[in-house]
Amino acid sequence: MTLGGIDIVMLIASMMVAATPILLAATGEMVAEKAGVLNLGVEGMMIMGAIGGFGAAVLTGSPVIGFLAAAAAGVVMALLFAVLTLKLLSNQVATGLALTLFGLGLSALLGQGLQGIKPPPTARLPLGPLADLPVLGPIVFGHDWVVYLSLALVVAVRWYLARTRGGLVLRAVGENPDAAHALGYPVVRVRVLALAFGGALAGLGGAYLSLVRVPQWTEGMTAGAGWIALAIVVFASWRAERVLLGAYLFGGITVLQLRLQAAGVAIPVQILSMAPYLITILVLVVMSARGGRARLQAPAALGRPFVAVR
Amino acid sequence: MTDLLRIEGISKSYPGVKANDDVSFTIGQGRIHALLGENGAGKSTLVKMIYGLVRPDSGRMVMHGAPYQPADPRAARAQGVAMVFQHFSLFDALTVAENVALGMDNPPPLRDLARRIREVSEGYGLPLDPGRVVGDLSAGERQRIEILRCLLQDPKLLIMDEPTSVLTPQEVTILFGTLRQLAAEGTSILYISHKLEEIRSLCDEATILRHGKVVGSCNPRDTSARAMAEMMVGASLRAPARTATEPGPVALEVRNLSLPATHPFGTPLRAISLAVRQGEVLGIGGVAGNGQDELMLALSGEVRSAAETVRVLGQPVGDQDPNSRRRAGMVTAPEERLGHAAVPEMSLTENAVLSGTVRKRLARRGFIDWRAAEDWAAEIIATFDVRTRGTGTPAAALSGGNLQKFVLGREIMQSPAVIVVNQPTWGVDASAAAYIRQALLDRAAAGAAVVVISQDIDEILEIADTFAALNEGRLSAPRPVAGLTLEQIGLMLGGAHGMHQAEPEALHAAVPAASLPESPHVPS
Numbered sequence: 001m002t003l004g005g006i007d008i009v010m011l012i013a014s015m016m017v018a019a020t021p022i023l024l025a026a027t028g029e030m031v032a033e034k035a036g037v038l039n040l041g042v043e044g045m046m047i048m049g050a051i052g053g054f055g056a057a058v059l060t061g062s063p064v065i066g067f068l069a070a071a072a073a074g075v076v077m078a079l080l081f082a083v084l085t086l087k088l089l090s091n092q093v094a095t096g097l098a099l100t101l102f103g104l105g106l107s108a109l110l111g112q113g114l115q116g117i118k119p120p121p122t123a124r125l126p127l128g129p130l131a132d133l134p135v136l137g138p139i140v141f142g143h144d145w146v147v148y149l150s151l152a153l154v155v156a157v158r159w160y161l162a163r164t165r166g167g168l169v170l171r172a173v174g175e176n177p178d179a180a181h182a183l184g185y186p187v188v189r190v191r192v193l194a195l196a197f198g199g200a201l202a203g204l205g206g207a208y209l210s211l212v213r214v215p216q217w218t219e220g221m222t223a224g225a226g227w228i229a230l231a232i233v234v235f236a237s238w239r240a241e242r243v244l245l246g247a248y249l250f251g252g253i254t255v256l257q258l259r260l261q262a263a264g265v266a267i268p269v270q271i272l273s274m275a276p277y278l279i280t281i282l283v284l285v286v287m288s289a290r291g292g293r294a295r296l297q298a299p300a301a302l303g304r305p306f307v308a309v310r
Numbered sequence: 311m312t313d314l315l316r317i318e319g320i321s322k323s324y325p326g327v328k329a330n331d332d333v334s335f336t337i338g339q340g341r342i343h344a345l346l347g348e349n350g351a352g353k354s355t356l357v358k359m360i361y362g363l364v365r366p367d368s369g370r371m372v373m374h375g376a377p378y379q380p381a382d383p384r385a386a387r388a389q390g391v392a393m394v395f396q397h398f399s400l401f402d403a404l405t406v407a408e409n410v411a412l413g414m415d416n417p418p419p420l421r422d423l424a425r426r427i428r429e430v431s432e433g434y435g436l437p438l439d440p441g442r443v444v445g446d447l448s449a450g451e452r453q454r455i456e457i458l459r460c461l462l463q464d465p466k467l468l469i470m471d472e473p474t475s476v477l478t479p480q481e482v483t484i485l486f487g488t489l490r491q492l493a494a495e496g497t498s499i500l501y502i503s504h505k506l507e508e509i510r511s512l513c514d515e516a517t518i519l520r521h522g523k524v525v526g527s528c529n530p531r532d533t534s535a536r537a538m539a540e541m542m543v544g545a546s547l548r549a550p551a552r553t554a555t556e557p558g559p560v561a562l563e564v565r566n567l568s569l570p571a572t573h574p575f576g577t578p579l580r581a582i583s584l585a586v587r588q589g590e591v592l593g594i595g596g597v598a599g600n601g602q603d604e605l606m607l608a609l610s611g612e613v614r615s616a617a618e619t620v621r622v623l624g625q626p627v628g629d630q631d632p633n634s635r636r637r638a639g640m641v642t643a644p645e646e647r648l649g650h651a652a653v654p655e656m657s658l659t660e661n662a663v664l665s666g667t668v669r670k671r672l673a674r675r676g677f678i679d680w681r682a683a684e685d686w687a688a689e690i691i692a693t694f695d696v697r698t699r700g701t702g703t704p705a706a707a708l709s710g711g712n713l714q715k716f717v718l719g720r721e722i723m724q725s726p727a728v729i730v731v732n733q734p735t736w737g738v739d740a741s742a743a744a745y746i747r748q749a750l751l752d753r754a755a756a757g758a759a760v761v762v763i764s765q766d767i768d769e770i771l772e773i774a775d776t777f778a779a780l781n782e783g784r785l786s787a788p789r790p791v792a793g794l795t796l797e798q799i800g801l802m803l804g805g806a807h808g809m810h811q812a813e814p815e816a817l818h819a820a821v822p823a824a825s826l827p828e829s830p831h832v833p834s
Contacts, residue, residue: 076361165417168404172412175401182363182399183413300402 002090006259011252013138016147017213019251021205021222022047023150025229026236026243027157029199032078033233034161035194036174038303040096043226045077045199046206051107054217055208064120067146067207074203077103078195086188086195086307092303108219119211122146129198146208151244153201158240168221171196174299177306178222187306196198202226228277235284237297242287250280314339314498315360315378316689320369320817322355323696329355331522332369337467342489342499348542348739349710353502356519357469360500361393362386373467387415388742394456394473402445406438406455413459431458434488435616449598449775450481453653457488463825468492469500474508478597479767479800486512504542505768506535522831543740551750552773558588561759562728567628577601579608580783583729585608585761588727591750592788593774594763597625597803598739601783603645606732609761610642622728636668639727642719645736649711651717654706655717661705662687662720669724686723694719695745711742718746720752727751735769749775767799 002008022036025042039045052073057066081099084090122144124131130141170190172180177187209225210217227251232234233297236242265272314808315337323668330352337343347353358364360371362380371378373389380386383393400409407424411417418426424440431438436454444452453473460468470489474482489499489512503509509516509530516530526541562585569579579601580759586592596602607613609620611632619628622638644650663683667673672683687701694715698708704712714734721729729804734750735743751773754760763780764770770777771791778788779802786802 009819010719134825165411168408170412171404172408175403177400178397179401181393182383182395184362184387297403 006095006256006263007093008044009135009138010151011246012260013142014154015248015252015255016139016143017251018255020147020150021208021213022225022229022232022250023154023244023247024205024208025202025226026232026247027096027150027153027240028074028198028205029229030233030236030238030240030243031157031161031170031201032191032194032198033073033302034174034299035170035191036177036237036299036301036304036306037082038092038096039078039081039099039195039198040093040230041081041099041103041226042076042198042202042229043224044100045074045202045221046103046229047107047207047220047222048073048077048103049203049206050208050210050221051111051114051217052203054210055110055114057119057207057211058114058117061120062119063211066211067120067204070207072203072205073201074199074201074206075196075285076199078199078202079192081199082295083196089305089307092305104220111217115216117216121215144212146204146212149204154240154244161240172300177301181306186309191306202229228280231281232264233282234298235281235288237288238299239297240283242307242310246280246284250276250281253279282284312339313337313375314341316372317356317360318370318372320356320359320366320371322352322359322364322366328522330359330366333519333522333524334369335517335524335527337498337500338514339466339498340493340496341415341515342493342501342513344513344516344688345500345502345519346506346509346516346538346542347506348504349737350520350739351542352522353519354471355522357393357471357500357502360386360467361391361469382709384415386810387463390464391469391704392460392463392465392467393469393471394453395471400444400452400455402443404444405440406442406444406447407440409444409455410440410459410462413456414463426462427458430461434461434491435484436488448600449833450477452479453485457485461492465497465714467500468497469502470502471502473501474503474505478803479796482508506530506538509538518542539740545741551748552755553590555755557590557775558757560585561588561623562586562730562761564609565619565621567589567608567615567619569604569613569615572613573608577604577783579604582783582785583763584778584785586728586761588757588759589754590776591754591760591762592773593770593777593791594761594780594785595777595799595803596763596765596780597765598765600804601779601782602732603763604783605780605785606642606730607728608765609640610644630808633668636665636724636726640730641665641669641724641726641728642723642730643721643732643734645733647713647717648706652705652713654656655704657702658691658696658708658716659684659687659701661716662690662701666718666724680786690716690719690723693723694749711738714738715746718749722749726753726758728759728761730763732763733765734762735764735766743769767796777802813826 025046029039029042043239049070053066053070056069057063077099081095084095086091124142124144125148126140131137161171169185173185173187173190181187206222209221214221232243232246253276257275261269261272311335317832318334320330320333326660333356345353354366359366360383362383365374380388407420407427410427411420411423417423427438427440431454436458438451438454444455472483475759477485493499513530516528517524518526520542528538533779564582564584567579567582571578577600582605584592609616611630615628617626617629621627622635622640625638627635627638648654663672663678666686670686672679684701691698691701696712696716698712708716718734736745750760750762763773776788777791777794779786781804
């Protein structure tokens with residue numbers, strides 16, 4: 001099945017791969033922001049995940065250990081942010097920016113000598129003959145386990161926030177930390193845990209870039225993926241299903257414009273390259289502008305420091 | 311009578327303040343105990359200690375004869391203590407049921423909880439829809455959520471911090487019915503307020519705090535409100551004196567003013583018309599969140615409308631900015647002192663310049679005349695008895711009452727033809743409040759049209775000539791204050807907003823017996 005020289009089935013399949021790093025990072029960031037913390041260091045946590053995961057996978061030869069190490073690296077970065085902003089009450093925006101710059105620099109240092117190495121391949125899920133089905137095979141059954149994990153996480157996060165007591169407390173902390181504290185909920189602990197979760201997912205997203213999508217290590221290889229994840233969270237009105245939509249839209253257009261470039265379509269390359277950013281944000285803005293109540297989805301205490309009086 | 315909670319010599323200090331100093335009193339089972347005191351007397355700190363939010367420095371509490379030291383609110387709730395907060399304890403973006411669930415330690419699944427909310431709220435005459443988003447509810451309905459959240463826990467001690475400040479008189483009557491029913495069922499209630507007439511009608515006993523210390527206790531049923539107020543303040547009080555003057559021509563006219571809401575949970579203004587004559591005081595009452603802030607913004611010029619909708623001395627100013635309106639003769643003082651009426655970090659002189667530069671000509675060709683500005687700030691401080699070290703003090707360093715005197719003084723001393731104030735004595739101690747009210751009356755006597763927007767009905771009755779009510783963004787027709795009864799005012803404010811008297815039978819039929827106190831304890 002081809003259209004204008006582009007294989008649609010392969011396009012969709014590779015869209016899912018292209019979108020997975022952003023989907024993971026954006027889902028994690030959404031949870032942190034729902035708890036009321038604005039962590040602009042997603043890019044820094046991703047790239048630390050990318051180098052941590054790559055290094056661990058190359059050293060051990062196991063991509064699974066690589067992904068675990070990547071999540072751990074993201075958590076360490078997030079905890080650093082948590083100590084600075086929640087315990088020492090530094091400014092969240094400035095600290096987030098610093099975290100990004102710190103991550104970019106440190107990863108470049110750690111990555112000395114890892115350039116040009118090929119990491120061990122991440123296995124596809126052994127789904128047997130299902131993967132050989134026409135059309136459905138490559139799209140639904142032909143992926144590695146991280147793609148399925150990212151989709152499962154979207155469902156889990158949505159369910160957790162909407163249905164569980166923990167999710168309710170998390171939303172309450174992001175909505176009105178003073179009230180949550182007055183009712184006896186541990187505001188700071190909830191926020192630290194939410195940040196750590198966000199860090200772990202950003203780390204996984206980064207590792208997916210260096211272990212699967214590219215797959216090798218280059219300096220600054222996240223190339224703004226963390227920033228687009230942050231934008232997707234906002235334009236998705238802090239809703240998991242819209243984060244999924246935004247990430248896949250972005251991934252889809254990224255892949256499409258690459259194919260169009262390869263096919264030699266008569267559109268300037270620069271316009272093609274900026275298309276994913278432009279179209280994703282445009283679509284999400286139109287969606288969130290429609291429902292008037294959508295903007296109320298923003299956690300009311302997002303980015304505001306909280307100090308308990310005792 | 312058995313004692314439920316005994317407070318013995320509790321003290322708590324914060325840097326620079328002794329919030330509580332050797333406080334002792336006892337709450338009996340099934341009694342309604344009032345805690346009285348001015349702002350800053352230490353009431354809130356004391357109840358936060360009972361609710362486990364703050365730890366006392368010394369002293370102890372005894373509940374049912376056993377030591378009681380809650381480490382956190384969860385521990386306090388486990389011992390049967392529930393609290394209705396004055397503010398900040400609801401989550402706007404969550405539903406009623408979710409808000410209630412957050413206040414419980416082991417909430418049932420949301421569907422069961424929703425059913426119980428319906429039953430219990432109907433039973434106590436406080437109907438609530440569990441699925442509604444809290445941000446869309448009225449202030450009275452929000453209060454019901456807080457009360458309900460406590461009732462669902464079968465509390466032994468219910469603490470209520472200024473619960474009636476957002477209710478209409480009818481809603482207050484119904485709330486009191488609920489509280490008396492609870493007390494009859496054996497629940498003790500610690501009731502914090504500075505509305506003395508309410509305390510006289512509701513409470514069995516009262517403890518009075520001043521500067522963190524217990525300065526007396528009394529039986530509110532046979533103590534006059536005046537006597538209690540003087541115990542709170544520690545000085546005798548003088549009611550504002552009014553000089554009868556014949557009102558002059560209309561100074562402020564608002565015609566058919568409609569504005570959309572300024573924020574998602576705000577109230578739109580709907581066709582507001584009013585006229586205030588020189589020498590007249592118009593009181594605008596209303597429960598919080600019925601358009602007071604929006605009306606204030608429209609009058610001050612922070613939100614603009616069509617030119618003819620607002621006229622000052624006949625001159626259309628509806629499309630003008632605040633400084634043009636000051637030039638035309640209208641000054642305003644918003645509710646929020648720090649951050650709206652005054653810049654917290656700036657000195658009193660600088661704050662005086664910000665609003666007074668137009669009418670007092672404090673700037674020439676864009677340069678500020680600092681000497682004139684400082685003289686004027688000093689004059690405000692002297693005339694309005696603002697207790698401060700000098701004109702260079704930052705606004706944030708003043709106490710609420712002193713800053714409010716300065717803010718009001720700054721506006722009044724510009725000799726305006728029209729002055730609009732929102733909540734002029736909110737959070738201000740009684741003597742400063744009396745001073746501010748007198749200053750407003752004096753300005754009216756000198757020929758200004760005065761508009762007082764206030765949620766304090768007593769304040770309006772004390773100083774206003776005419777009364778109009780704001781309800782859901784609509785302004786009622788103004789009526790002369792003389793001869794107006796509290797009941798009529800309540801109806802003008804919107805009546806009981808769908809509440810009804812408690813129906814104990816319905817409650818007992820609807821709620822499983824196990825969830826109610828087993829046998830009502832009657833106070834002896």
